[in-house]
Amino acid sequence: MEQTSSKAPNFVPVILAGGSGTRFWPRSRKATAKQILALDGERTMIQQTVDRLALTTERKNIWVITNSVLAEKIGAQLPDVPVGHILCEPAARNTAPACGLAAFLMERDEPDTVIGIFPSDHVVKDAGRFAAALRAGIAVAAAGDNIVVMGVPPTRPETGYGYIEQGDVAMPAPGLLLPVRHVHRFTEKPDKPTAIEFVATGRYSWNSGIFLWTARTLANALREHVPQVAVKLTEIAQSYGTPEFEEVFARLYPECENISIDYAVLEPRSGKGEQSSGIYCIPAEFGWNDLGSWAALHEHQRSIAAPGCDQHGNVVDGQGVIALNSKGNYVYAKERTVALVGVNDLVVVETEDALLVTTREHSQDVGKVVKALQELGRKELI
Structure with missing residues (x-):
């Protein structure tokens, strides 16, 4: 050098x-x-x-x-x-x-x-x-x-x-x-x-x-x-x-x-x-x-003990989320109440015009939804 x-x-x-x-x-x-x-x-x-x-x-x-x-x-x-x-x-x-x-x-x-x-x-x-x-x-x-x-x-x-x-x-x-x-x-x-x-x-x-x-x-x-x-x-x-x-x-x-x-x-x-x-x-x-997926965001939020994390591994961004007998989920919901009952490792993301439900394991595949919307001509959603 x-x-x-x-x-x-x-x-x-x-x-x-x-x-x-x-x-x-x-x-x-x-x-x-x-x-x-x-x-x-x-x-x-x-x-x-x-x-x-x-x-x-x-x-x-x-x-x-x-x-x-x-x-x-x-x-x-x-x-x-x-x-x-x-x-x-x-x-x-x-x-x-x-x-x-x-x-x-x-x-x-x-x-x-x-x-x-x-x-x-x-x-x-x-x-x-x-x-x-x-x-x-x-x-x-x-x-x-x-x-x-x-x-x-x-x-x-x-x-x-x-x-x-x-x-x-x-x-x-x-x-x-x-x-x-x-x-x-x-x-x-x-x-x-x-x-x-x-x-x-x-x-x-x-x-x-x-x-x-x-x-x-x-x-x-x-x-x-x-x-x-x-x-x-x-x-x-x-x-x-x-x-x-x-x-x-x-x-x-x-x-x-x-x-x-x-x-x-x-x-x-x-x-x-x-x-x-x-x-x-x-x-x-x-x-x-690198926050490359919803699962990565869940992992990051847990690692820094961010607000919205609970003792069951759930991470919540929103005020109206109820989690009963549910573990390891990520939920983003600002407008509606979301209730989880007996489910684990889900990703639920709610916006004004769309709702995503997947698992943390498959969150890397969310980009495929955008491709599908493009093929359907749903430009207003992408």
Whole structure:
């Protein structure tokens, strides 16, 4: 790992906020996506993300990449983020073009800027430990041609997450009593037997989707691995700040390959071998949860003993819920009284125009309801 000057690196967080969060239907819709909902308190998911990042940088340094449907509401929720830092993708093109857009924009003026990529809809129990891990990651990313990923210690053989196989200890984490390890490889969403094997080895972490790198490092990686995307993003970045930007952005961005940053950069680069890839993993030991389903929200609420939790494992968001001889249920009901009698592990979500009833086990499949509604032409419900 190369050494640089002692000057503190410039840090720019980039929040990816373009998703629709279909697994949180019926609360989450296109115009009220998961990231702008307050799922676990008074602050919305994206507001909580900005609050955490504000421990390491000023809010005016934060950028958000979203879509035209959500931009106005996000701007209203984040008044301290400059309007010019909220970019609307003309088309959804997965995470590689979104991350790359930030890299090429920053590379124009300050190529040594450390860019952090953050999902907009995750929760963290310990913001202080998050900030400490983030500062450590920024230092590693700034020290050379390095890529840093936050790896979450797995608690179960989850098949909905990507996995990071960690190799040898590379160095102590700056400011942390934790090691920074080389990354051996990335594996996307394994099947259950493979996930069980991964967890049993003790060498694997969940991929949190939080990455750190300098603008130069990411831009060069995209030039190497997805050169056609890099060419288009370069032209878009060059037009930023000019009257032609919106036209160039709208014309070229939809032509970018629809590919995740994992497939575009991380997997091919980790294939070089852990000692030469320059990819490092910092343990994300700060109580991370991606809230990817109603079941995950139930788990998170239980873990923090949130209001509405009872001694039988039920989690209730609403005043009129009665639970008799019922265990492990999640209920969201603000308008109607919901009575549970002799049922376990259900998810019940009531909104003005829809009612969802499923089990916690099948809550990952709620997105299929949205697809079914699309096929039925029920646009008013999505």
